[in-house]
Amino acid sequence: MATLTTSSECSQCSKTKAQCTCRGCQGSFCTKHFNEHRQQLSVRFDQEIGEAHDELVQQIDKLTRQNKIHDDIFSEIDRWETRMIKKIQQVAEKVRRQIIELVSQGTETLNDELKALTKDIRRCRQEDDFVEEDIENLRQKIYELQSSFEKTTVSNDIEVIERKDPIKWNRMIYARKRQQMLLPSIPLNVKWALKGCTIAGGHGRGDALNQLNAPFSVYIDDKQSIYIADCENHRIVEWKPNSTVGEVVAGGNGSGNRANQLCCPTDVIVDKEANSLIICDRGNRRIMRWSCQRGTCGETIISNIDCSRLSMDNRRSLYVSDWKKNEVRRFDDGGTEGTIVARGSGPSDRLSQPTCIFVDQDHSVFVSDYDNHRVLKWIKDSHEGIIVAGGNREGNDLTQLSHPQGLFVDQFGRIYVSDQRNHRVMRWCDSAKQGEVIVDANNTGDSLCQLNRPIGLSFDQHGNLYVVDGGNDRVIRFNMQPN
Template sequence: MATAKSRTQYSICNKQKNTYNCCGCSKDFCSQHLTEHRQLLAEQLDEIIDDHDQFQQTIIQQKQNPIDSSLIEQINEWETNSIKKVQKIAQECRDALMKWTQKSINNVEKKFIDLFQKLKEIREENELNEIDLKHFQLKLTQITQELFQPVNISIHHDPQEIIKKISIISLSKRVRFKLNKWSQRGIIIAGSNQQGDQLNQLSAPEGIFIDNHNNICIADCDNHRIVEWKCHSNEGQIIAGNNGRGNRNDQLSYPINVIVDKENNSLIISDYKNKRVIRLFRRNPTKQQILISHIYCWSVAMDKHGFIYVSDWKKNEVRRWKEGDERGTIVAGGNGRGNDVNQLNRPTYIFVDKHDSLYISDSSNNRVMKWKKNAK
């Protein structure tokens, strides 16, 4: 809308004319140029309407085909590659199953031939009696059952993913719509064959340590030993102890915790009842090195510098030990038993992060404490 003003010297025409002020751009126009100005505005409005119509047509097309074709192609490629991987592994498993099944049948056939040969020999010697008959009948029954019973093979589900999961992320709302969910059931990776001391059994396992290959070292406390379970293995390997409870160099007494010192290729063990922390070199597992003695040790940890941390549940403190230290340095607690922020009460498991901050399971205080480096 334009408003009329008194006659002035109009700059465009350079004449005395009545001018009109445009409320939009705040410029003055004579009647002739005001008409041209309005016509220009009308043309610009028409362009905006055309852009609107074109954009509306684009929206209609997007509604009919809302998915970005390039993203669909990526999903299709992932689907195809995943199916190929699954089919390849499935065929390998089928081939392996056929191989083991055939091997089992061959073993049964060999047992049957051997049994028949013995039967033939006894018959030729004419020394057959009731005991032999019962024995052959029993063996034949066992071989028959072995043939018709399923072979000792099962399907093992690998916890490691062979197919990388994909998901759709909205960058505007940062909302992730997952195509996969966490499994609602855990996977047994060690033990679960009742309490015992066999290689596939554990008895009151305590601390664990997992290396870069997903092998797990376990402080098998009541068996007085340290066992290592290789990834996907059905039984453990004894790497320390298992010589009965005792304090000899080749014995342990209720080991509580174990960590792996990668630099020295050794194990650091909290030998709880023997009140000592020992080092065991993997290359010479029968020789133990006592690092710390006369300590009510529970948990051990190691920082990036190779310093060893030990929780002393009797003295209610955690000490850091350098190689060759005789007393170590108190880094947490050490102010008597209590629940103040500078005290601990039966500290058990500990962990040191990359910033040398110490996390402590403060057992009898029912809390977890974080002690930063050089905290008092």
């Protein structure tokens, strides 16, 4: 409101009589100008708050009354219905053709046998050299052919087998809220601390719960817990916030291919809807699902794949990079074959040992092209990739990368990449010709200002940067600095 003062001048007319002071802007006013100031605030309140609130109320009320549903959602259901009907019709037609073919096979056999019998009868009659035994043989053949004919004309000679396996119709198609990708809010001009802090590991290479052995990737959940693919320890470990030791949540039973074992896992992500971990079990050439409820065993969901890294989009489709086939495949709900979404067809976009993947809100696929020292982007449904970082041969110039690995794309389309052999983390703005270093090794080493072959990277919801410092067997966090 206002307070009285006797010493200040009115900020509008400079009068020195008794004044009022606005507690908001701390300005001093005479009575006349204070009333005008209050009136201006009232108008501003109505314009900036009242009108915006009223507009929001109208929008929500309109949405509630209309219960608006986009036509394209129902169109998608219509297309599914058409596809299912077509598939059923195709199967039914296939069975019809099978029945016709089975009937035709019997008829053709009868005709062949009848022709042979007719030929024998004509020969005997023409030669006029038959005896009682020949008549009996021909009679027997006619009888056998008659029996075959009767069997062929019986309607139940052919049966239609309908499998009684229950069809899970409620799983073939259903509706759900689309999973949103909650990207951290990273301001345009943000910087990160020059010195990091160790979040996991950092006690030398080993298999103790406070150690890591060649970690590859890190995943950060909504509770700030981090999951690490502890490759050479053949396990996935979870480190809760402020913990000094990790907890084994998958594997940890030595290298092997049993359901409770892993072999050199290189990536892990969390499927929130299924409350499970999805693990790239590279050494066993398989993708595993492991319950977050401390399950002692996992299940193989994709096998016989030379997997390197994983990603999941907002529709829960799974993306896997194959380092031998030099491609990335998308696996939709429950699929095991996958669809190629990134591979390339020429020198400009052909992959060579793809590693990390990132899928944005528009389902564009970003791939770290390890041996080609670049990052490529495939726009959804595109058959050609475009270079978005590096691509100028191996080197340490700002236009170059050296065996890129960890990958992240923020809400502005800026690409963050672990430049492994240059021991640094770089950022490339959209369409930029060169990148900028955001975490520098200051020569490779093991201090908290240095990196040694960084591999994975990620961000938490506050914009803090996490780097898997592979050569130092640790995960370091670089806090975002306020502007």
